[in-house]
Amino acid sequence: MNPKRKQRLILVLFLVFGFASVVGLVLFALQENINLFYNPTQIAEGEAPEGARIRAGGMVVEGSIKRDDSSLLVNFELTDFNASIPVEYTGILPDLFREGQGIVAMGSVDASGVFQADEVLAKHDENYMPPEVQDALEKSGKTADGKDALPYSEKHTY
Amino acid sequence: MWTFFHKLGSPKWFYDISGKWLPWFAVISALLLVLGSIWGLAFAPADYQQGNSFRIIYIHVPSAILAQSCFMMMAIAGATGLIWKMKLADMFVKAAAPVGASFTFMALLTGAVWGKPTWGTWWVWDARLTSMLILLFLYFGIMALQSAIEDAATAAKASAVLALVGMVNIPIIKYSVEWWNTLHQPATFTLTEKPAMPAEMWIPLLVMVIGFYCFFTTVILLRTRNEILVRERRTNWVKKLVTKRGAL
Numbered sequence: 001m002n003p004k005r006k007q008r009l010i011l012v013l014f015l016v017f018g019f020a021s022v023v024g025l026v027l028f029a030l031q032e033n034i035n036l037f038y039n040p041t042q043i044a045e046g047e048a049p050e051g052a053r054i055r056a057g058g059m060v061v062e063g064s065i066k067r068d069d070s071s072l073l074v075n076f077e078l079t080d081f082n083a084s085i086p087v088e089y090t091g092i093l094p095d096l097f098r099e100g101q102g103i104v105a106m107g108s109v110d111a112s113g114v115f116q117a118d119e120v121l122a123k124h125d126e127n128y129m130p131p132e133v134q135d136a137l138e139k140s141g142k143t144a145d146g147k148d149a150l151p152y153s154e155k156h157t158y
Numbered sequence: 159m160w161t162f163f164h165k166l167g168s169p170k171w172f173y174d175i176s177g178k179w180l181p182w183f184a185v186i187s188a189l190l191l192v193l194g195s196i197w198g199l200a201f202a203p204a205d206y207q208q209g210n211s212f213r214i215i216y217i218h219v220p221s222a223i224l225a226q227s228c229f230m231m232m233a234i235a236g237a238t239g240l241i242w243k244m245k246l247a248d249m250f251v252k253a254a255a256p257v258g259a260s261f262t263f264m265a266l267l268t269g270a271v272w273g274k275p276t277w278g279t280w281w282v283w284d285a286r287l288t289s290m291l292i293l294l295f296l297y298f299g300i301m302a303l304q305s306a307i308e309d310a311a312t313a314a315k316a317s318a319v320l321a322l323v324g325m326v327n328i329p330i331i332k333y334s335v336e337w338w339n340t341l342h343q344p345a346t347f348t349l350t351e352k353p354a355m356p357a358e359m360w361i362p363l364l365v366m367v368i369g370f371y372c373f374f375t376t377v378i379l380l381r382t383r384n385e386i387l388v389r390e391r392r393t394n395w396v397k398k399l400v401t402k403r404g405a406l
Contacts (some may be wrong), residue, residue, distance in 0.1 A: 124277070
């Protein structure tokens with residue numbers, strides 16, 4: 001390689017790595033702000049700003065969904081298997097909303113510690129399977145990895 | 159290896175050889191895309207949670223893969239153009255930018271269409287979606303530079319620098335779902351683990367991905383060849399080629 005090309009190569013490498021480290025440091029500094037949601041542990045420990053509009057992400061606790069008969073009011077518990085918070089929401093829920101499903105709710109924590117959500121989004125995980133496989137798995141009491149099914153999958157992805 | 163690299167320095171050689179490759183890529187991509195679409199849309203089983211709406215994966219995932227690999231190729235070509243002053247590399251960057259932008263737009267659009275019924279929203283400012291939107295703007299930036307700067311060499315230099323700098327966004331897109339809490343799910347396919355999807359679902363997806371790559375190659379070859387003819391229009395071989403075809 002002639003010296004001129006070498007010089008240009010070094011310049012290009014310097015540009016790429018220099019810029020990469022700048023962006024890397026910025027992202028590292030903004031780590032907390034880039035996260036889409038807080039998990040219930042963070043909210044329970046007071047890491048999330050109180051009263052401000054935040055997003056909470058976690059799993060809907062099995063058997064915790066209570067629907068109001070006369071309105072669209074729904075109550076459920078949100079958990080990350082470490083802490084759980086009560087959530088209240090009025091509105092239409094997405095198709096994938098169900099017990100044991102990962103969701104992200106937007107809203108704020110009120111004085112009594114209830115998360116008042118005004119938007120609920122369902123979070124999909126990276127697993128796909130045909131319905132027949134799901135039925136067969138349920139019958140045999142195993143998860144998709146061939147492990148014994150737990151009340152909630154240990155490998156949760158919310 | 160090096161002889162191939164040196165030959166790439168000659169636009170005429172590339173014009174001749176790509177003319178021979180072109181029909182193959184065109185035919186194979188048409189076959190694979192038809193096969194993959196029919197297989198994925200009609201024969202692959204529905205998902206246990208999402209039902210049929212998951213089938214948009216057969217367009218969404220290949221578009222997203224192509225959007226990112228196109229940008230990587232442009233960055234590599236940009237570096238080659240900067241270091242070795244290779245004209246063909248400059249032409250590739252110019253030809254690829256609108257194609258990559260289209261794939262990025264398609265990935266964002268199909269993602270939004272899928273997100274509405276599945277997540278309950280068209281758009282959310284999470285790390286994956288936002289970094290993908292930045293990729294689209296990077297493509298727009300390169301296209302804008304190309305059309306704003308009239309001198310081809312200067313335009314190539316500017317776009318190569320933007321492509322190299324924008325390269326930093328690619329690992330961010332890839333790992334955004336692991337580094338941060340996002341609404342977008344993590345990758346279903348990894349090199350180290352078996353896919354979190356049965357074979358009857360991922361084989362048509364693989365067919366579509368290969369089909370998209372062949373389609374991309376076809377379009378890029380066509381556009382690069384066009385660019386070669388425009389830039390080399392004053393050379394003898396282009397004049398001869400045009401008159402032989404009866405254009406003059």
